[in-house]
Amino acid sequence: MTQAPVNVTVTGAAGQIGYALLFRIASGQLLGPDTPVKLRLLEIPQAVKAAEGTAMELEDGAFPLLAGTDIFDDPKQAFSGANVALLVGARPRTKGMERGDLLEANGGIFKPQGEAINAGAAEDIKVLVVGNPANTNALIAQSHAPDVPAERFTAMTRLDHNRATAQLAKKLGAPVSEIKKLTIWGNHSATQYPDLFHAEVSGKNAAEAVNDQKWLEDEFIPTVAKRGAAIIEARGASSAASAASAAIDHVYTWVNGTADGDWTSMAVPSDGSYGVPEGLISSFPVTTANGKWKIVQGLEIDEFSRGKIDASVAELAEEREAVRKLGLV
Numbered sequence: 001m002t003q004a005p006v007n008v009t010v011t012g013a014a015g016q017i018g019y020a021l022l023f024r025i026a027s028g029q030l031l032g033p034d035t036p037v038k039l040r041l042l043e044i045p046q047a048v049k050a051a052e053g054t055a056m057e058l059e060d061g062a063f064p065l066l067a068g069t070d071i072f073d074d075p076k077q078a079f080s081g082a083n084v085a086l087l088v089g090a091r092p093r094t095k096g097m098e099r100g101d102l103l104e105a106n107g108g109i110f111k112p113q114g115e116a117i118n119a120g121a122a123e124d125i126k127v128l129v130v131g132n133p134a135n136t137n138a139l140i141a142q143s144h145a146p147d148v149p150a151e152r153f154t155a156m157t158r159l160d161h162n163r164a165t166a167q168l169a170k171k172l173g174a175p176v177s178e179i180k181k182l183t184i185w186g187n188h189s190a191t192q193y194p195d196l197f198h199a200e201v202s203g204k205n206a207a208e209a210v211n212d213q214k215w216l217e218d219e220f221i222p223t224v225a226k227r228g229a230a231i232i233e234a235r236g237a238s239s240a241a242s243a244a245s246a247a248i249d250h251v252y253t254w255v256n257g258t259a260d261g262d263w264t265s266m267a268v269p270s271d272g273s274y275g276v277p278e279g280l281i282s283s284f285p286v287t288t289a290n291g292k293w294k295i296v297q298g299l300e301i302d303e304f305s306r307g308k309i310d311a312s313v314a315e316l317a318e319e320r321e322a323v324r325k326l327g328l329v
């Protein structure tokens with residue numbers, strides 16, 4: 001190890017995504033094979049013991065890039081000096097819980113975490129929110145970190161992006177590596193819009209290669225948008241390894257850059273591009289370079305896509321209104 005370790009804070013470390021994520025971070029897949037990492041795990045007090053068990057297993061992995069693991073139940077300590085923060089721990093929806101209750105419960109998590117990031121994270125902090133409702137949780141955290149540049153707060157739609165890539169590859173019998181420029185627009189929810197009209201398969205337009213609007217509308221979009229629910233139905237628990245894998249992809253791409261001629265999907269604070277109200281944390285096509293993301297500009301949006309993007313963005317605006325009323329942003 002030649003460079004100083006990068007501090008990676010992971011919340012919800014004893015949860016199922018945490019279990020799938022931490023070993024991949026320790027093995028170098030989050031930041032690259034030359035970057036040592038120090039893990040800072042945040043859990044609620046009742047789950048600290050389980051997190052300690054995971055830390056023992058991390059030790060037993062003898063990962064050359066893992067410079068240590070510390071466990072906290074206090075956000076201020078966990079985010080102190082953090083260079084990368086993966087906000088995975090969230091309050092799941094339970095029976096009888098309304099959306100407003102869920103937003104309020106998560107406000108109790110993401111407000112203090114935003115404040116802790118503001119108070120003590122490193123200058124170059126990059127935040128990825130995975131815990132649902134991810135876009136609005138990211139907005140809550142970002143609103144409570146006024147000294148951190150807003151663009152450092154992102155939410156995860158990479159899992160949706162990867163799901164859409166896999167579905168398209170299957171439909172066309174093409175390798176996933178041939179699929180480029182796919183976009184998820186909007187919210188990480190059933191209203192999200194996976195866009196094939198700008199995507200390419202082996203250099204050709206994906207929507208033209210599919211040439212089947214019925215499949216696109218009746219199968220592709222609902223399959224991708226409702227995949228999370230389908231996994232819960234099949235597994236009896238929400239996606240974990242694929243979510244962890246997407247979190248790795250999201251941060252790796254943010255830090256190491258998108259390939260020439262390609263882009264990825266990230267939920268980022270809108271600058272008003274494509275008519276998405278400023279400040280909403282909405283998914284866009286983005287390129288990344290030198291640790292910074294940029295929304296891809298100048299794409300033509302046809303009427304069909306416009307309607308789908310507007311519907312998902314309207315849901316994000318409603319969520320923002322709901323958390324505004326709760327005094328959370």
Ligand SMILES: NC(=O)c1ccc[n+]([C@@H]2O[C@H](COP(=O)([O-])OP(=O)(O)OC[C@H]3O[C@@H](n4cnc5c(N)ncnc54)[C@H](O)[C@@H]3O)[C@@H](O)[C@H]2O)c1
Pocket residue numbers: 011012013014015016017018042043044047088089090091092109129130131132133134156157159160188238239240243
């Ligand atoms: N954005 C996405 O694509 C995506 C995909 C899958 C899952 N998710 C979401 O990710 C979240 C985590 O999923 P999971 O399967 O790991 O859940 P889980 O219930 O297995 O684990 C969540 C962990 O978070 C911890 N936690 C709760 N409050 C916390 C707090 N204030 N600080 C620190 N830790 C806290 C819990 O103790 C628990 O260990 C859920 O909200 C889930 O809906 C998002």
Ligand SMILES: O=C(O)C[C@H](O)C(=O)O
Pocket residue numbers: 132159227228229231238239243
């Ligand atoms: O946890 C969920 O509700 C689903 C999850 O966001 C997913 O997309 O798999």
